[in-house]
Amino acid sequence: MTDAARPADHPQIPAPKTGVLLANLGTPDHYSYWPMRRYLGEFLSDKRVIDYPAWKWQPLLQLIILTKRPFSSGAAYKSIWNEALNESPLMTITKAQTAKIAAALKTRHGDGVMVDFCMRYGNPSTQSKVREMVAAGCQRILFFPLYPQYAGATSATANDQFFRALMDETWQPASRTVPAYFDHPRYIDALARSVERAYGGMARKPDILVCSYHGMPLRYLMQGDPYHCQCQKTTRLLKERLGWADSDLVTTFQSKFGPEDWLKPYTVEHVAELAKQGKKNIAVIAPAFSADCIETLEEINEEIKDSFEEAGGEAFTYIPCLNDDDAHVEALCAVIDENLSGWVV
Structure with a gap:
């Protein structure tokens, strides 16, 4: 009017x-x-x-x-x-x-x-x-x-x-x-570019890239929640965009809360296992988070890093979330x- x-x-x-x-x-x-x-x-x-x-x-x-x-x-x-x-x-x-x-x-x-x-x-x-x-x-x-x-x-x-x-x-x-x-080509490309940028500044390429996603109870997957499958596809598409082998990266899940089983492997445990297996230099990225937050800046960069180093890990690199990157x-x-x-x- x-x-x-x-x-x-x-x-x-x-x-x-x-x-x-x-x-x-x-x-x-x-x-x-x-x-x-x-x-x-x-x-x-x-x-x-x-x-x-x-x-x-x-x-x-x-x-x-x-x-x-x-x-x-x-x-x-x-x-x-x-x-x-x-x-x-x-x-x-x-x-x-x-x-x-x-x-x-x-x-x-x-x-x-x-x-x-x-x-x-x-x-x-x-x-x-x-x-x-x-x-x-x-x-x-x-x-x-x-x-x-x-x-x-x-x-x-x-x-x-x-x-x-x-x-x-x-x-x-x-x-x-x-x-x-989760599978949008521009999102996958932005993720890959952030990895390439981080790796480009390192003297030695990490032994493995850990793609750490926020966890959820396993029961939710059984009830039909597609989150787990979408996380796995994001990792696969990232691997393909980077041109890497399956052994170059792994999908894990963090932030477990409560007594029941959650999606596995748990990041905090898996990074320690990687260190014990001889992978002393790892990088971690968090593709489920659009912005750095308590789960990345504190949990990954402190708790999960500590778990890796206490198990014998030597070099731990956290690749920041995409945040306001162009x-x-x-x-x-x-x-x-x-x-x-x-x-x-």
């Missing part, structure tokens, strides 16, 4: 836009006890993450885990915290990714596309960013969970939260969700443009 056609008492309607909302896992607001407890409480109460019955899980979570874990998790976050900006590295990197993607899409599509980011847990919340986009005139929103491989505990719960946010809108925008991009931004923009097809010119 144009200004001339709108009655005087009619609410203003902003010019229509298309929104691109990037989503990542989340971050505590600070590493001190209460922010950590709030963040962990939200994360570990998600039924997509921990699917035990509430009557069994919540007492354990509230009375035991959330009494102790904020201290240990807070110490881990403190060791990697961006003190200059008072935020986690994940927040810093996601802001940088968003700024670069927004600039690239503005060049391609002008002011008709609005780009922002949200977090599944913590701030900025998915609901707040959907509200901002609708208020700004976004009549279409492309929701993009920044997880290359699909998992119920990552992509699906992010989508769930997006759909919940839409339930609060009087005028719901048309919406699309971006599927997993090749990664170009890959993400390619995925976005493919999913905006028909919405923008």
